Amino acid sequence: MSLLTNTSSTVRLGGGRRGLRGHVAGLSPVDVSGINRDELERRLIEMGFIEGARIELLHEGPFGRDPIAVRVDDTTVALRRRDANLVIVTVQEG
Amino acid sequence: MTACHAGAPPQTSDAADLSAPAIALVGCPNCGKTALFNALTGSRQKVANYAGVTVERKEGSFRTPAGRPVRVLDLPGTYSLRARSPDEEVTRDVVLGRRGGETAPDILVCVADATNLRLVLRLVLELKSVGTPLVLALNMMDIAKRQGVEINVERLSAELGVPVVPSVAVRRGGTQALLQEIDKLCLGGETLRGSNSWHPLEAGELRALHREAERILKACSFRPADNTLTGRIDRVLLHPVLGTAVLLLILFLMFQAVFAWAEPVMDLIEGSIGDLGALIGGLLPDGLLRSLLVDGIIAGVGSVLVFLPQILILFFFIILLEDFGYMARAAFLMDKIMGGAGLHGRAFIPLLSSFACAIPGVMATRVIDSKRDRLATILVAPLTTCSARIPVYTLIIAAFVPNTTVWGGFGLQGLTMFGLYATGILAALLVAAVLKRLVWREQPEPFLMELPSYKRPSLRNVALGLWQRGTIFLKRAGTIILTLSIVVWFLCTFPAPPADATAPAIDYAFAGMIGHWLEPVLAPIGFNWQIAIALVPGLAAREVMVSALGTIYAVAETGDAAAGALEPLLAAQWSLPTALALLAWYVFAPQCIATLAVVKRETNSWRWPTILFLYMLVLAYTASYAVFHISSALLG
Ligand SMILES: Nc1nc2c(ncn2[C@@H]2O[C@H](COP(=O)(O)OP(=O)(O)OP(=O)(O)O)[C@@H](O)[C@H]2O)c(=O)[nH]1
Ligand SMILES: [Mg+2]
Numbered sequence: 001m002s003l004l005t006n007t008s009s010t011v012r013l014g015g016g017r018r019g020l021r022g023h024v025a026g027l028s029p030v031d032v033s034g035i036n037r038d039e040l041e042r043r044l045i046e047m048g049f050i051e052g053a054r055i056e057l058l059h060e061g062p063f064g065r066d067p068i069a070v071r072v073d074d075t076t077v078a079l080r081r082r083d084a085n086l087v088i089v090t091v092q093e094g
Numbered sequence: 095m096t097a098c099h100a101g102a103p104p105q106t107s108d109a110a111d112l113s114a115p116a117i118a119l120v121g122c123p124n125c126g127k128t129a130l131f132n133a134l135t136g137s138r139q140k141v142a143n144y145a146g147v148t149v150e151r152k153e154g155s156f157r158t159p160a161g162r163p164v165r166v167l168d169l170p171g172t173y174s175l176r177a178r179s180p181d182e183e184v185t186r187d188v189v190l191g192r193r194g195g196e197t198a199p200d201i202l203v204c205v206a207d208a209t210n211l212r213l214v215l216r217l218v219l220e221l222k223s224v225g226t227p228l229v230l231a232l233n234m235m236d237i238a239k240r241q242g243v244e245i246n247v248e249r250l251s252a253e254l255g256v257p258v259v260p261s262v263a264v265r266r267g268g269t270q271a272l273l274q275e276i277d278k279l280c281l282g283g284e285t286l287r288g289s290n291s292w293h294p295l296e297a298g299e300l301r302a303l304h305r306e307a308e309r310i311l312k313a314c315s316f317r318p319a320d321n322t323l324t325g326r327i328d329r330v331l332l333h334p335v336l337g338t339a340v341l342l343l344i345l346f347l348m349f350q351a352v353f354a355w356a357e358p359v360m361d362l363i364e365g366s367i368g369d370l371g372a373l374i375g376g377l378l379p380d381g382l383l384r385s386l387l388v389d390g391i392i393a394g395v396g397s398v399l400v401f402l403p404q405i406l407i408l409f410f411f412i413i414l415l416e417d418f419g420y421m422a423r424a425a426f427l428m429d430k431i432m433g434g435a436g437l438h439g440r441a442f443i444p445l446l447s448s449f450a451c452a453i454p455g456v457m458a459t460r461v462i463d464s465k466r467d468r469l470a471t472i473l474v475a476p477l478t479t480c481s482a483r484i485p486v487y488t489l490i491i492a493a494f495v496p497n498t499t500v501w502g503g504f505g506l507q508g509l510t511m512f513g514l515y516a517t518g519i520l521a522a523l524l525v526a527a528v529l530k531r532l533v534w535r536e537q538p539e540p541f542l543m544e545l546p547s548y549k550r551p552s553l554r555n556v557a558l559g560l561w562q563r564g565t566i567f568l569k570r571a572g573t574i575i576l577t578l579s580i581v582v583w584f585l586c587t588f589p590a591p592p593a594d595a596t597a598p599a600i601d602y603a604f605a606g607m608i609g610h611w612l613e614p615v616l617a618p619i620g621f622n623w624q625i626a627i628a629l630v631p632g633l634a635a636r637e638v639m640v641s642a643l644g645t646i647y648a649v650a651e652t653g654d655a656a657a658g659a660l661e662p663l664l665a666a667q668w669s670l671p672t673a674l675a676l677l678a679w680y681v682f683a684p685q686c687i688a689t690l691a692v693v694k695r696e697t698n699s700w701r702w703p704t705i706l707f708l709y710m711l712v713l714a715y716t717a718s719y720a721v722f723h724i725s726s727a728l729l730g
Contacts, residue, residue: 063430
């Protein structure tokens with residue numbers, strides 16, 4: 001998939017730092033989390049992580065910067081980095 | 095099937111009438127379902143558990159403006175009917191009419207947070223496939239207006255194909271439009287239930303519905319640039335350093351409140367129970383009946399009742415913080431630590447509550463949505479040091495630990511106390527980790543949680559919530575704990591001592607027999623027969639151990655005075671290793687029938703309280719054994 005090869009502007013949300021902004025490019029087709037991928041995918045979609053959704057990484061947890069709080073369109077969602085790794089973000093520069 | 099029974103005769107009572115049409119409130123978490131439920135029903139509500147699961151079932155009733163009686167069900171929040179937790183299963187089964195013994199609701203009211211419509215519109219589209227008449231209530235319209243959110247209600251209704259009404263659950267008259275809509279739906283009595291075509295949605299279908307919801311949202315609403323108040327508060331409360339500091343401060347306040355504020359009220363209750371006992375004792379002739387009433391029932395139930403103030407204060411904080419929107423933040427801050435033990439961030443609050451008493455702690459596990467996580471939290475909550483252990487700790491520490499300072503200023507007694515607390519916390523986290531990693535061999539559950547925007551808590555909701563917690567606790571004290579108190583009294587009273595008895599009466603009773611019978615089992619951990627006997631009444635409640643020891647060592651005083659008189663006696667009669675072993679025992683021992691009863695109620699089976707009892711017993715025995723032998727060896 002092109003969105004995975006074009007690494008210059010896409011990152012995994014799980015590796016993002018505070019202040020990261022962009023849009024959801026897609027949910028990774030590979031199993032990155034260890035849990036049932038389909039289940040995690042559906043949960044992420046239910047929380048609004050869907051292609052095109054506006055993303056901003058707002059806060060990082062106090063210990064090991066985990067979990068993270070992410071603005072997804074109008075909603076703020078807290079999630080662990082390992083689960084967030086399923087989400088691929090097109091970074092918005094500037 | 096008709097939605098409502100237009101021709102039904104007028105009801106004379108407001109009590110839930112099974113023939114009245116039933117409304118179910120569905121919606122995402124935190125959209126105001128419970129607030130709306132409270133607004134509709136006032137205090138005419140009943141809280142229970144769903145059969146077979148431990149999810150709370152709230153049902154109430156009210157009359158519509160047209161005078162029609164209606165039943166309402168408050169359901170747990172969910173983002174979709176595809177259930178993944180016991181809470182969500184209940185929502186799905188109630189909505190689909192699959193719960194045995196309950197008919198499907200006649201009307202679904204989907205409650206939406208008007209400031210955050212995106213996710214709920216998807217749910218509305220999903221709910222339509224169920225076929226039950228559906229109303230969308232745009233709740234929190236007051237906040238939406240303040241934020242400048244504009245919603246074209248008619249257009250939204252047309253696009254969705256369901257009636258849409260605005261509502262403000264926390265304001266008088268804020269449910270007017272909803273009530274009228276319900277009346278309208280009931281009016282013809284002809285509202286046909288459509289066919290049910292619901293099935294669990296796959297990722298692709300979810301995406302399609304989400305897109306459709308997005309399109310409708312764009313067409314029907316306008317929202318100005320982000321509301322910043324919540325963002326500004328979060329910049330402090332979720333700040334890695336500041337946020338953690340605030341969390342600690344809140345915890346400190348909570349503790350202070352639970353222990354300091356509750357004290358006078360607890361003393362008052364304790365005093366009144368004592369007075370009541372004395373009063374009844376004075377009225378009745380000396381005999382079995384008096385003993386049963388005073389020593390059994392009043393003392394037994396009373397020893398649990400004194401925790402009511404602590405429980406109410408604790409729940410006051412919990413409900414307040416929950417309504418304010420802070421609990422999700424606390425879970426966020428503590429998730430890493432809880433996650434290390436394989437637990438969910440939300441397990442933090444129940445564990446914290448357990449420092450006051452494991453009962454509210456176990457009750458507070460309801461906020462945890464994964465069943466396994468919730469069970470694990472319930473099983474480890476009694477390991478944290480509850481306040482009932484304090485009298486025992488204080489007695490033994492005062493008798494055996496010298497009141498000296500070490501390491502420049504730390505009191506040795508205080509340090510010992512701290513050590514006991516720390517051991518409890520560590521044990522809780524360790525046992526949870528073992529349960530989750532080794533016993534259940536679980537992959538960690540994903541942790542996805544919406545951080546709701548902050549809201550001013552509504553006093554009425556807090557009051558109703560407290561009232562519900564209080565009555566649940568009192569009902570329990572009135573049933574299970576009453577029964578158990580009588581059993582323990584029986585064991586401590588029968589058979590009666592012979593006329594020429596020299597030892598205290600308890601020595602001749604079943605409790606004494608059990609104590610003597612237990613003695614060889616307990617000898618390896620350094621316990622003498624007096625301790626063994628005191629452990630039996632101590633089953634009812636941990637702190638009863640102190641007064642039981644008083645009885646056995648024939649100390650005339652009771653209560654706090656007994657502890658004062660006991661200290662020198664114990665110091666003279668017990669070895670230090672025995673005292674330390676007893677402290678270790680108390681860190682782990684499952685000595686609280688009330689907790690076991692609550693676990694039974696919350697898990698709906700005897701299996702978990704049995705497992706809880708056994709594993710804590712094994713831990714207690716092992717720990718005491720180790721402490722007794724190591725300290726004996728060290729002290730030579
Ligand atoms: N200003 C305002 N606040 C509201 C309104 N409705 C609810 N709230 C507040 O929103 C918060 C959450 O409300 P709840 O009723 O607990 O939400 P819920 O949908 O029952 O949440 P779950 O049971 O967790 O799914 C509380 O602090 C309420 O007081 C409203 O119409 N206006
Ligand atoms: Mg609720």
